[in-house]
Amino acid sequence: MFYVSMFFQYMGQYMKTRLQYRADLVVEILSDLLNQAVNLVFILVVFGHTQLLAGWSKDEIIFIYGFFLVPYAIFSSFFNIWDFNDRYIVKGEMDRILTRPIHSLFQIILERIELESLFGAVTGLIVIFYAGSSIGLEIAWYDPILFIVFAIGGALAYGAIFIAIASIGFWSDAKNSIMPMMYNIGNYGRYPVDIYNKVIRFVLTWILPFAFVGVYPAAYFLGKKEWYAFSFATPIIGLIFFMIAVVIWNQGVKRYRGAGN
């Protein structure tokens, strides 16, 4: 309960910060919208040239891509920890975090909220509806609920990977280039996994579960029965990986060395 109220308190603080710079806010919203529009055109143009990929039709691939954008938008709004090492460990901001009575990871997530990334979800939804209607998918009454559950599960899985990688900063103070690499690998989840070879598929499912952000949950809405088991595993995988990530984080905090003054 305390954490829920803290979430809204920090959200309020974030809004206030944003409203301090009015011009900035307007420009940012405009550029975000423009960015998403460009993204949308890009997706339609690129996939316009694809026909069939390992048994997936063009529209199905577009649908998966669209679905991916939704958990990805949730992830980018709430798990903004790609610069954790620089911002919190090297600069010693972690000291301040650790003297406050809220779980350290939760505080960092709250401090780094970036709600404008949620615009990406709008693009995702447009893509989904566009692709869904050309395939002729029907929406059952429970589909929106499953959609939300799967999207959150995917976002948790995505977040878990990045939390685990951010935790490396507790063990080594050297800058590492794993973060940007991970963003690239994350993109593999946007395409059907059966176009990759077995090893990559295994990795994307069980080690870096990016496939649970895009293709697996999307397969359910596309009525691909052979993938249903994976689809419904999405929220579970998301939770399990997230819990593992939090354990790694907690271990890391014990190793925190602090920055010199």
Add this chain to the structure above:
Amino acid sequence: MSNAIEVKQLRKEFKVFSSRSGLKGAFRDLLTRKYKVVPAVNDINFTVKQGEMVAYIGENGAGKSTTIKMLTGILTPTSGSVRVNGMDPHREREKFARTIGVVFGQRSQLWWDIAVQESFRLLKKVYKVPDEQYNEHMAHIIETLDIGPLLDKPVRKLSLGQRMRCELAAALIHNPPLLFLDEPTIGLDVLVKVKIRQFLKDINQKYNTTILLTTHDLADIEAVCDRVVMLDEGKIIYDGGLQSLKNNWAEEKEIHFQFLEEVRLSQLESLPLLFETSWDYDEKNQTFIAYIKEESDNISQLISAVVSHFKIKDVNILETSIEEIVRNIYEQGISTAVRGV
């Protein structure tokens, strides 16, 4: 609860990577790394009673910050035990954090872009402070620190002194029984320093708040603290009252002279004086420095002797700084220092 802080055999080691020299060494470093284990805090023991005001001093790198970070639950000790407010800081961190206030001179607790009062409001929620307590308690703090007019300004527009006073207020929102201050007066002008010292004494009297502060300013300690704990290379080398520390170790005064005419060191050394004086020449500032024992009227005797022989441009009498006291103790050996306890 009588003891706010209990520290037993507390130790923190850091692994430091020591690189070999040369290109060949760099290649060898790639394969096998050599680590040195350095104890930043070396088996220290001390207790602080509720309501005490303690200065924690030492040279840079002596282990002050490391100790404070272990006491506040930021760092996990390598070995030994820490009990603060009856809790283990790093194990029960979130519960523990509610019972302490922390001010790190170089780090801000406040939100940079928004008004000070908005930061206060959020911290009030974070620490679950009830409205009544907040209104009554904070009204007093805001008035004593004189920050009322600053509350609606964004933190980024405040001066260092203004910000520091706001930081102090922010650390006290939940009225903690224990307050840690790491260099609270660094870089501040004298008026602000005086105000902060007075404020610390006030809250200590009013709420019996325990205060542990690190500082390089002897005046801070004189004004605020009744006890001094001094660290050197991770070990406590002095723990006791400020007065006995000064009596034993700060007996020397420095007197700086600048002359209008050319004067040689040997001329000064041959001045007829009844007590021992050692002279030094600081070439950079063209200043002659006399070191004398602070007894009876030594200072006036020295100055009158110098003035009667040479034309002086400037005289400066300096209080011994903490660094010098530490250096004195360090040079004369730890064993004699501990006897002063």
